[in-house]
Amino acid sequence: MKNTFDINRFYKLFKKEFKERIPLILKYAAIFSLILVGIWLTSLLINKNMRVPMDVRIVYISFSVFLAMIMAPFSLYKDYNHSKKGLDYSSLPASVLEKYISMVLMSLIIMPLIIIASILFTDSFIALLSPQYFTGYLLNETFFESISQKSFAEIFILPSMFLFGNLIYRKNKVLKTILTTLGIYLIITIVLSFILLYVFKDQMAVIADAMEGKTKFSIDLRNMYDLYNSEFLAGYPGIRFTVGLFALLYSIGLPVGSLAGSYYRMKTIQY
């Protein structure tokens, strides 16, 4: 067990990781905060009628956190699979599981949290200085209500795939990972469309008639659960089962597969 996971060793590793990577994380946090300051200065100096309501800022913070989570593996651990630069981290006397947990925590939790904290602090500061431009405080109940259980789970899907891509590809990591992710999404959508339109052809025709004029039937991977729970599918267990299966594949299969793949890759990587 000590060879697989040791809490003291993990603490030492995490402490080392944190101290070595915090300057870079703070740099990113500063950049995201400065963009907010830039928006404020624009409304203050150039367009005095411009208001930056809370909704817009919530969209900004969501986008920033999402971007930070996607960027984190590439910026914090880009050298892990480098044939020369990767030797240092790989030879560190800690288990692969400890290195993996530390990497996931730093990329998917610590860096986004620090960026959120930095943006929220900057936003509160600006809102305090000029409430006429930055109306309301982001750090309130609405903000926490906007983080639903669904959005919290969804926010990990893409970053986990990007974590995996960072470990698989050695060159042009970002581009290859984006293309692979798009490819996977496309394949899932095409396969599901094929099943629905050809295997359940007759039933789909009936559903389409029933839906006509009420809503538009579209296959969007991000809204598969809504489709699954849709009243139109109530009488069609086969279609419902298929949609549910693909919803699970998207929301659980992809992130779990990516995280498991990342661990396996770390364990078997050669330099």
Add this chain to the structure above:
Amino acid sequence: MVLIQNLKFSYGKQAVFNNVNLQLESGKIYGLLGQNGVGKTTLLKIISGFLKVGKDECTVKGYSPFERSPLFLENVIFVPEDFIAPDTIVNDYAKFRGEFYPKYDSNKFGRLMNDFEVNGNYKFNKLSYGQQKKALIAFALSTNTNLILLDEPSNGLDIPSKSQLRKVVSEASTDDSCIIISTHQVRDLENLIDPIIILDKNGVLLNESIERISQKLLFSFASIPDNSALYNESTPGGYISVRKNESDMETRVNIEALFNTTLKNRTKISELFGKY
């Protein structure tokens, strides 16, 4: 310490090792010699656990290196030839990593950095290549691991640092430790490395102590080449000759001449020392 049995390894279709056998013991400083591309760095990477081979083909103190278990890693340190410096202050690098090595000695690190005249308060990327390498060697030796693997350690070092390197490596050698140095610069490490391992594309050509080599081979210097010698090398002022030692006399081993002799007389050397 290190046991290599029937080791096979290839990069794609290009075979590097085919049934290589080698046993490395504690208390010695091995010199790993070979021409470019014979697999010296590959061998060090296999022993360090960076490359995958069959489970029993390479073991270090009973551990299978590629499993990279922490108990194995805390006993091994590898200094690569091309070190790409992290964006870290040298002293912080040593401090944070040193905690993972049970026998790490921070005082020793400070002393070695002092001996090498490197300021550890700078970031790695603010130091010259040679200084970076010295800092890394100082850290590696301060970990006091049982197995120390140095790939071309004298590359990039200035003349005083090379003699300093010989001194610190020699001091780092204990009865419990095994040091393996891969090098092309045999003159830099003469009087330090013993035994000598010579690799070629067919495997291990030689793995012998200096004492046994001098019992079997005679190294001499004369103004004319020795026609009965296994190898003659022209040097300013005369010839270095290497021939079978058929007397009780032992001469000082010239490692460069030994290397060339071995490469040019594979069969004879094999007959003289046996197969590995």
